[in-house]
Amino acid sequence: xxxxxxxxxxxxxxxxxxxxxxxxxxxxxxxxxxxxxxxxxxxxxxxxxxxxxxxxxxxxxxxxxxxxxxxxxxxxxxxxxxxxxxxxxxxxxxxxxxxxxxxxxxxxxxxxxxxxxxxxxxxxxxxxxxxxxxxxxxxxxxxxxxxxxxxxxxxxxxxxxxxxxxxxxxxxxxxxxxxxxxxxxxxxxxxxxxxxxxxxxxxxxxxxxxxxxxxxxxxxxxxxxxxxxxxxxxxxxxxxxxxxxxxxxxxxxxxxxxxxxxxxxxxxxxxxxxxxxxxxxxxxxxxxxxxxxxxxxxxxxxxxxxxxxxxxxxxxxxxxxxxxxxxxxxxxxxxxxxxxxxxxxxxxxxxxxxxxxxxxxxxxxxxxxxxxxxxxxxxxxxxxxxxxxxxxxxxxxxxxxxxxxxxxxxxxxxxxxxxxxxxxxxxxxxxxxxxxxxxxxxxxxxxxxxxxxxxxxxxxxxxxxxxxxxxxxxxxxxxxxxxxxxxxxxxxxxxxxxxxxxxxxxxxxxxxxxxxxxxxxx
Numbered sequence: 001x002x003x004x005x006x007x008x009x010x011x012x013x014x015x016x017x018x019x020x021x022x023x024x025x026x027x028x029x030x031x032x033x034x035x036x037x038x039x040x041x042x043x044x045x046x047x048x049x050x051x052x053x054x055x056x057x058x059x060x061x062x063x064x065x066x067x068x069x070x071x072x073x074x075x076x077x078x079x080x081x082x083x084x085x086x087x088x089x090x091x092x093x094x095x096x097x098x099x100x101x102x103x104x105x106x107x108x109x110x111x112x113x114x115x116x117x118x119x120x121x122x123x124x125x126x127x128x129x130x131x132x133x134x135x136x137x138x139x140x141x142x143x144x145x146x147x148x149x150x151x152x153x154x155x156x157x158x159x160x161x162x163x164x165x166x167x168x169x170x171x172x173x174x175x176x177x178x179x180x181x182x183x184x185x186x187x188x189x190x191x192x193x194x195x196x197x198x199x200x201x202x203x204x205x206x207x208x209x210x211x212x213x214x215x216x217x218x219x220x221x222x223x224x225x226x227x228x229x230x231x232x233x234x235x236x237x238x239x240x241x242x243x244x245x246x247x248x249x250x251x252x253x254x255x256x257x258x259x260x261x262x263x264x265x266x267x268x269x270x271x272x273x274x275x276x277x278x279x280x281x282x283x284x285x286x287x288x289x290x291x292x293x294x295x296x297x298x299x300x301x302x303x304x305x306x307x308x309x310x311x312x313x314x315x316x317x318x319x320x321x322x323x324x325x326x327x328x329x330x331x332x333x334x335x336x337x338x339x340x341x342x343x344x345x346x347x348x349x350x351x352x353x354x355x356x357x358x359x360x361x362x363x364x365x366x367x368x369x370x371x372x373x374x375x376x377x378x379x380x381x382x383x384x385x386x387x388x389x390x391x392x393x394x395x396x397x398x399x400x401x402x403x404x405x406x407x408x409x410x411x412x413x414x415x416x417x418x419x420x421x422x423x424x425x426x427x428x429x430x431x432x433x434x435x436x437x438x439x440x441x442x443x444x445x446x447x448x449x450x451x452x453x454x455x456x457x458x459x460x461x462x463x464x465x466x467x468x469x470x471x472x473x474x475x476x477x478x479x480x481x482x483x484x485x486x487x488x489x490x491x492x493x494x495x496x497x498x499x500x501x502x503x504x505x506x507x508x509x510x511x512x513x514x515x516x517x518x519x520x521x522x
Contacts, residue, residue, distance in 0.1 A: 016043035046092030070206035094146035109364035116494040118169035118519030132182035136189025152229040167520025190351035197244025200226025212289040266308030284314035298324035364371040372503040377516035381489030400439030409505030440474035
């Protein structure tokens with residue numbers, strides 16, 4: 001059925017358009033058959049793809065092993081084509097691709113995290129636009145219509161367990177500029193974008209996949225900070241906004257209720273006060289912050305829809321949810337949400353019909369190179385204090401990786417002894433000049449970004465007894481876990497990609513200036 005004919009659907013079929021179950025790239029044949037049944041029987045509106053059931057944060061967080069599948073990309077393409085071929089109405093396919101398909105799919109182009117893009121000078125926002133566009137091209141070429149990005153949260157809490165590196169930073173104006181640049185690039189590629197997580201998930205210390213965060217701020221504070229990016233996005237005509245699972249009592253009339261389930265927040269603040277007329281998407285309804293609230297199957301779907309969500313993402317009770325909405329919703333509610341989704345589908349499928357050229361080989365690497373050159377940030381020391389390392393013998397120590405492209409890129413130009421980090425007590429070297437390349441095991445703050453205490457102490461003691469220059473290839477918040485007082489030079493390279501290590505090498509050799517600005521306060 002063409003998208004234009006969706007108007008002819010029955011009431012129940014229109015309700016089916018609100019439902020977007022999860023689809024898993026690496027799923028069993030049994031689960032695939034189950035999803036086929038939902039698609040054929042209930043006219044569901046779309047699918048949101050994830051890597052596997054084990055990789056979903058609510059299911060795993062380290063408890064289940066994620067099985068790597070080198071053929072995930074081809075499998076994703078096959079599944080999209082297959083599900084579309086059996087669907088009675090065209091499916092809107094969405095995915096979280098904040099830093100590219102690589103967020104969900106092996107062996108696909110990976111682009112820098114938002115926090116890295118946040119380090120770019122303001123006059124380099126074109127690179128953020130190009131990132132959104134290239135990611136959009138990658139999605140379009142495989143049949144995906146919507147990127148559930150960018151994250152527009154202002155990361156004001158350095159201990160935020162779930163946003164952090166996914167945010168462009170802590171400055172509301174810069175976050176907004178970069179989020180809009182990313183969104184416009186996505187749109188240029190013919191892909192729908194989505195600002196998330198309204199009303200703002202940046203100042204939280206609870207992971208909403210596992211619990212329900214609470215933001216206790218005044219209405220004025222929230223309007224001044226958290227809502228700022230969304231207000232500007234609405235003014236620019238954003239297609240959709242995702243609602244976060246977080247409690248904001250000042251916006252929910254004092255109720256301890258998730259924003260996803262709050263009429264006061266969605267209909268009152270977002271629709272009426274801020275004037276948003278686009279599609280409202282719930283955050284995943286399987287997340288523990290809301291999924292455990294109602295014992296009766298389908299009741300969560302009804303409550304989320306009644307609160308004002310048009311698309312129910314990761315609905316786990318499709319049939320029951322449709323019946324519950326059909327039983328309780330007014331015809332006006334159904335028609336209003338259906339019309340918003342229908343218009344968005346018309347937009348998505350009209351673009352998909354046109355020929356979109358595939359990304360040329362090496363395009364993402366060239367873009368990553370440009371971003372690396374503009375993002376690298378020297379937060380301690382000066383080019384002059386760094387120069388002494390190049391003119392004398394020094395020791396080079398790599399922590400967190402068996403091989404270091406950074407060291408390989410400088411070895412023909414300077415004189416140094418290269419070591420892998422060995423857990424021993426030798427912390428004083430004859431040369432006194434130490435160059436450390438630190439690759440943090442994790443981008444998330446849990447368990448000190450994966451750094452054990454022995455490593456933290458090692459870096460601290462090394463810097464007390466020697467002159468140390470540190471290049472960090474990871475989340476800048478990593479610097480909060482150890483004492484940096486005695487470190488002479490600190491340079492943030494942000495990513496461990498080959499391109500970022502090579503640019504760091506050029507910087508160390510004095511052939512490239514550090515133009516970036518750290519997007520967060522340490």
